[in-house]
Amino acid sequence: xxxxxxxxxxxxxxxxxxxxxxxxxxxxxxxxxxxxxxxxxxxxxxxxxxxxxxxxxxxxxxxxxxxxxxxxxxxxxxxxxxxxxxxxxxxxxxxxxxxxxxxxxxxxxxxxxxxxxxxxxxxxxxxxxxxxxxxxxxxxxxxxxxx
Numbered sequence: 001x002x003x004x005x006x007x008x009x010x011x012x013x014x015x016x017x018x019x020x021x022x023x024x025x026x027x028x029x030x031x032x033x034x035x036x037x038x039x040x041x042x043x044x045x046x047x048x049x050x051x052x053x054x055x056x057x058x059x060x061x062x063x064x065x066x067x068x069x070x071x072x073x074x075x076x077x078x079x080x081x082x083x084x085x086x087x088x089x090x091x092x093x094x095x096x097x098x099x100x101x102x103x104x105x106x107x108x109x110x111x112x113x114x115x116x117x118x119x120x121x122x123x124x125x126x127x128x129x130x131x132x133x134x135x136x137x138x139x140x141x142x143x144x145x146x147x
Contacts, residue, residue, distance in 0.1 A: 001146075002044065002047050003144060009139045012138070031055065033060050035059075038088050040143075050146065061143045064093060066138040073131075074095055074131055075102045078141040078143050080143060082121070082123045084120070084122060092106035
C-alpha cells in the first residue's frame with residue numbers, strides 16, 4: 001500500500017464551497033473520500049500524491065477546520081508515526097492557535113497512540129496548512145491511501 005500526505009486551503013462564497021475549493025487545492029477534489037481510522041499497514045510507502053482518476057473511492061484520514069470570521073488563523077495538521085510493525089495517524093486542528101501549537105499537539109497524540117500499542121517510533125511525518133480567513137475559509141490536511 002501507498003499513502004500520500006496532502007493539504008489545501010481556500011475561501012469560498014459558502015463554507016461548503018470553501019471546503020470543496022480546499023479539496024481541489026489539495027489535489028483530492030475530484031475523488032470520493034471515505035474517512036477511515038488511524039492505522040497505517042506495515043510496509044506502507046509514503047509517496048507524492050499521484051493523479052487519481054475522477055470519481056474513485058479513496059480512503060483517507062483528514063483534519064479540517066473552518067471559520068466565517070475574518071482574521072481568524074485556522075490550521076489543520078496530520079501526523080504519521082511509523083514503526084517497523086505498523087503506524088498510526090493523528091489529525092488535529094485549531095482556530096487562533098499557532099502552527100507550532102497545533103503541530104506539537106498532533107505529535108503528542110501520535111506518540112501516545114504508538115506508546116499504548118508498544119510500538120517504537122522510527123519516523124514521524126507531518127503535513128499542515130494554515131490560513132488567515134478573509135470571509136469564509138477552510139483548511140485541511142489529509143493522509144490519502146492508494147495503490
